[in-house]
Amino acid sequence: MGKRMAVIGAGAVGGYLGGHLARTGQDVTLIDPWPEHIETIRARGLHLSGMTDEETYTVQVPTMHLTEVQSISKQKPIDIAIVSVKSYDTEWATMLIRPYLSPNGFVVSAQNSINEEKIASVVGWGRTVGCIVANNFGVDLYEAGGIRRTMPRDLNYPSLFVGEVHGRVTPRVEELRDMFSALDGSDVTTNLWGVRWSKLCVNGMRNGVSAATGMGGNERDSHDVIRRLVIRLGGEAIRIGRALGYDLEYITGIEPSRLLAASEGDPAALAEVEAHIKKQTSGTARSNLQRPSMAQDMQKGRRTEISEINGFIVQKGKEAGCAAPTHERIVEIVRKVESGSVAPRPELLFFND
Numbered sequence: 102m103g104k105r106m107a108v109i110g111a112g113a114v115g116g117y118l119g120g121h122l123a124r125t126g127q128d129v130t131l132i133d134p135w136p137e138h139i140e141t142i143r144a145r146g147l148h149l150s151g152m153t154d155e156e157t158y159t160v161q162v163p164t165m166h167l168t169e170v171q172s173i174s175k176q177k178p179i180d181i182a183i184v185s186v187k188s189y190d191t192e193w194a195t196m197l198i199r200p201y202l203s204p205n206g207f208v209v210s211a212q213n214s215i216n217e218e219k220i221a222s223v224v225g226w227g228r229t230v231g232c233i234v235a236n237n238f239g240v241d242l243y244e245a246g247g248i249r250r251t252m253p254r255d256l257n258y259p260s261l262f263v264g265e266v267h268g269r270v271t272p273r274v275e276e277l278r279d280m281f282s283a284l285d286g287s288d289v290t291t292n293l294w295g296v297r298w299s300k301l302c303v304n305g306m307r308n309g310v311s312a313a314t315g316m317g318g319n320e321r322d323s324h325d326v327i328r329r330l331v332i333r334l335g336g337e338a339i340r341i342g343r344a345l346g347y348d349l350e351y352i353t354g355i356e357p358s359r360l361l362a363a364s365e366g367d368p369a370a371l372a373e374v375e376a377h378i379k380k381q382t383s384g385t386a387r388s389n390l391q392r393p394s395m396a397q398d399m400q401k402g403r404r405t406e407i408s409e410i411n412g413f414i415v416q417k418g419k420e421a422g423c424a425a426p427t428h429e430r431i432v433e434i435v436r437k438v439e440s441g442s443v444a445p446r447p448e449l450l451f452f453n454d
Contacts, residue, residue, distance in 0.1 A: 103128050104180040104276075105203075107173075111138065111164070111239040113394065114211055115185030116248045120147040121284035123162035130163045132170060132198075139164045141246030151250035152388055156285050170197055178203040181277070183232070187398075188214040188405070188409035195223040202228070207273065211317040212317035213304050213394065215297050217266055226266055230274060231293045233262040236353050237393065238285070239318070239391045251391035259286040264293035290304040295348040301414065302352045304393070306331045307412045309431040311396035313438055315445035318391040319382040328378055330427065330450050332371070336364020337425045338414050353381070369423045397443065407435040 104127075108119035111131035116138075124128045131147075133139055146159040173179065180203050186194045187225050195208055202208075210216045211232040223227040235304075238260040239252035254260070268291045281287035290296050301302045310331055311321050321327055335352060339361045342349050349357045355377055362370035398405045411428045418425040430452065437443045 105177050106130070106181045106183065106340060107132055107179045107198060107201075108183045108185060108189070109198055110183065110184060110186035111142075113242040113248055113397070114234055114238075115183060116147060116182045116242060117250065118183060118185065118211060118281075118284070120149050120158075120160045120162055120185065120248065122280060123147075124149075124158055124160045125280075127280060130165055132165045132167065134151065134167050135245070137245040138242075139166050145246060148247045149249075150247075152253055156250060167197070170201070173201040176213060178206060180206050181209060182206065182210050183209045184216075184220065184233040185211045187382065187404070188212055188216055188406050189404070191216045191219040192223060195220050197351075199224050203237075213308070213406055214301060214413055215294075217293075217297075221266070229265050229266055230277070231266065231297060232277070233264075233290070233296050235260045235262060235300070236303050239388075241390065241392065243396060249390070251388040254285060256282070256286050259288040260287055261287040262296055263287065264290040264296070268293065291393075292348055292350065293326040296350055298338075298342040298345070298347040299350045299352050299357075301410065302335055302342065302349070302357075304410045305338045305414050305428060306334045306353075308393040308395035309428075309435045310334070310450065311393045312399045312405055312407065313431065313434045313445055313449050314410065314447045315396070315399075317389060317396070319389050321414060322378045322382050324447060326451055327447055328375060330362065331378070332364050332374060333427045334411075334431065335360045337418070337423075339425055341414060341418040341423045341425060344423050345417060354376070358416055369400055395435075405435060405439055407432055407439070411435070 106129040108115045109132045113134040119129050142164050146161045148159050150157045179201050182198045184194050207228040208220050209230045209232050217229050217231050217334045237252050240250050242248050258428050261281045263274045274289050278287050359370050363374035395405045408416050411431045414428045415425045434449050437446050
């Protein structure tokens with residue numbers, strides 16, 4: 102018998118992973134709190150698309166409403182549970198699936214921010230695995246039952262990294278990598294925490310900025326003032342990650358020391374980093390439809406992850422004795438936009454202090 106999988110949170114990332122896993126023959130069930138999404142998938146399948154016609158599929162995949170999860174008690178237990186809810190929902194989502202894990206079952210965090218500790222507090226460190234969704238993996242739940250990829254897919258270039266919290270390569274992460282390799286480029290990392298923080302740097306540079314301004318990825322990175330702010334955010338996050346002892350990896354394709362130097366005003370580094378960022382705004386590198394998840398949440402009137410991304414960076418900075426004033430300002434501004442007290446626009450981020 103093959104492994105039984107469940108995806109808790111079948112939104113953009115979880116639905117994309119679960120839908121393609123089902124398409125490649127895995128035994129996977131999608132669990133989601135949005136009733137219309139589940140009912141639409143049941144009625145007409147999950148529609149998956151990308152930047153090429155070859156990425157378009159309609160997949161029939163088993164689904165469950167939250168109220169139906171208890172029925173797993175009379176079914177085969179879950180061997181691999183992929184938690185892909187918003188970071189602020191991590192604990193309850195992990196608690197929801199915990200009673201139905203098989204004896205060797207484990208939970209995989211495929212989320213923004215760093216949530217392995219939250220998951221481990223519910224199921225234990227031995228049942229906790231990380232999955233980092235890389236910078237070249239942009240997806241959007243644009244309607245109930247419809248998920249599209251907004252960045253190019255390359256099966257030979259990793260978009261998904263799986264890793265153990267202790268850094269060793271184990272059979273279960275190799276198995277996960279092989280499963281994911283059938284749907285996207287994937288690899289095993291022995292540097293989970295360093296990759297996690299490097300991705301958090303990217304989220305900290307992009308998500309809150311797009312949420313506050315209303316800009317998509319290409320528009321944001323093409324704007325001269327906003328792009329400089331993005332670089333400052335990256336530099337602050339790098340300083341904090343290093344102070345925490347993480348071995349940082351490339352950030353949106355930029356070596357961390359060069360991004361840090363650019364954020365501190367080094368002319369050569371700034372020119373290099375700006376050229377790299379602007380190059381990523383071409384239509385072949387990223388669809389004009391691409392918007393970070395926080396900007397998507399803002400459009401949909403949902404609660405954002407600003408506290409769990411930029412706010413988390415601020416919190417960890419305080420623990421490490423490193424200030425993160427630009428991240429603090431982003432948190433304040435996004436909360437105002439989220440509350441409806443101000444409208445999203447680029448001018449909100451025209452500050453230099």
